[in-house]
Amino acid sequence: MDAVCSDLLAEVRAFRQRFPDVRYVDLISLDIPGHFYGKRYPIEMLEKVAAGSALKLPQNCVLLGTQGGLFKIGDYCFNDGDPDAPRRLVPGTLKIVDWEKQPLGQMLITSSGTEKPIVFEPREVLAQVLERLARKGIFPVVAFELEFYLFDRQLRDGLPQFARDPLTDDADDQPNMHIERLSRFAPVLDEMVETARAQGIDTTVITAELGPGQFEINFGHLDDGLRAADWAALFCRSTRGVAMKHNYRASFMAKPYLQHPGSGMHVHVSLYDEAGNNLLAANDQQPLRHAVAGCLELLPHCMPIFAPNHNAMRRLSGTVNVASRASWGFEDRDACLRVPESDAKNLRIEHRLAGADANPYLVLAAILVGLEQGLEARREPIAPLNEDRGSGIEFPLEMLEAVRSMQSHAQLREGLGAEFVNVYCENKRQDHLAFLQDISAREYRWYL
Structure with missing residues (x-):
């Protein structure tokens, strides 16, 4: 296990110890209009992702319109088979969500830094400029x-x-x-x-x-x-x-x-x-x-x-x-x-x-x-x-x-x-x- 995975796994385990009632974590990322999309993961599965298991979401989630629909943009969305793209956990962003009725966690994810970044993902665009x-x-x-x-x-x-x-x-x-x-x-x-x-x-x-x-x-x-x-x-x-x-x-x-x-x-x-x-x-x-x-x-x-x-x-x-x-x-x-x-x-x-x-x-x-x-x-x-x-x-x-x-x-x-x-x-x-x-x-x- 490399150092990044080791640190992520330690972060998840420390979170679970501090918040034992949290059963799910929202893995979220910002799309082009500025809305969060993602998936809700059981906390046990998050440990596996932190340890190195694959994390993938559809690439075209990034392209959602303001109302959530997809538009035909070049070959994206309707001529590309709607492929998955790898994401990774952003270290240091696993936090408690205490404004919902039941306690949840949330953590940022991004394609930036993966083997195949999505070039139009907003966080990746900024990462390249920086x-x-x-x-x-x-x-x-x-x-x-x-x-x-x-x-x-x-x-x-x-x-x-x-x-x-x-x-x-x-x-x-x-x-x-x-x-x-x-x-x-x-x-x-x-x-x-x-x-x-x-x-x-x-x-x-x-x-x-x-x-x-x-x-x-x-x-x-x-x-x-x-x-x-x-x-x-x-x-x-x-x-x-x-x-x-x-x-x-x-x-x-x-x-x-x-x-x-x-x-x-x-x-x-x-x-x-x-x-x-x-x-x-x-x-x-x-x-x-x-x-x-x-x-x-x-x-x-x-x-x-x-x-x-x-x-x-x-x-x-x-x-x-x-x-x-x-x-x-x-x-x-x-x-x-x-x-x-x-x-x-x-x-x-x-x-x-x-x-x-x-x-x-x-x-x-x-x-x-x-x-x-x-x-x-x-x-x-x-x-x-x-x-x-x-x-x-x-x-x-x-x-x-x-x-x-x-x-x-x-x-x-x-x-x-x-x-x-x-x-x-x-x-x-x-x-x-x-x-x-x-x-x-x-x-x-x-x-x-």
Whole structure:
């Protein structure tokens, strides 16, 4: 037995000893739209997998649409026989699931690192980007911030209702950032944080955001980009589960209300060399400017990643603190790329454009490719918003246009992998067309 299997087996056995009532473990992985798929394994079988037994799932699970259906994408799904593909357990991710009625475990799985990785699996796409950067002596430090809304558990005519204040039983329908809201919703927020920490997630600051029932929770900085994206994905899963326990719905939908702010995924990224020096801070911060330029140049071609669905595009309509063009600025929350005030050691870029429902692995991969290409091209960026409030680069705000822009971009195909770009763009195109196959009440009002 090799060292990896030995460590995994020790992890499973320690988990069983700590949680003797757990009979099943969910083995989960994120698909292209950002949903978890997987299988529920008896804990005894998990020991066998940890010891080296084969773990396989259908390759095409990764290609599921938002509603779970499969689309014809090249030869995948309908002309390939729906083959299995090997997966492996991700060490250190076996954790308790305590928001369900009976205790369960969960553990991440991935094709990354197997003998035949799935080139369009989101975690594998990020892994390849990180490995390439490491070969170049570039080591990112990453922190995610996620905004989300709480709604009442019961929908009304299919529409979400404001979360009810636990103290007054009134609808929390007043947009504000008052600290009292954190106190009123403390029971559910506290359990969300504690549950996240039980998953190994370093949760830090909690903020009551501008929207009614809207909050933001930040995570600690990590020098492991894969783990940082794991945290973001797992946080969404556990937060939804805890909210249901408290008779709420937690949603990371990017724009649930037209009249209120949307929810974003903010990603802080620093880049270091092997000695721990901040690459962005060298030479009077010239590399920072180059990295910003590369990120801004690539951004319009990454829109299907940053705004992965029709609703996420709605968020980019000029509301508060959301850019409608690719822009940057120092301490400016209207910019896509904000450079927070910090010392040289912690100099970083905060990428603010992605919706909260974007796939965290792919968002981080796209950001890193932009930074990488900027450092290599060494071009000057456009003027920051601090100097010119009209500065910015247009990006597509309609999905099919965004897909065309992404699919044809040579540098993005090189940075993320041509096969991934082809598969992802076709998945988004098919998903968008499927969404449009419905006649809404508004359509009857307009055209009947």
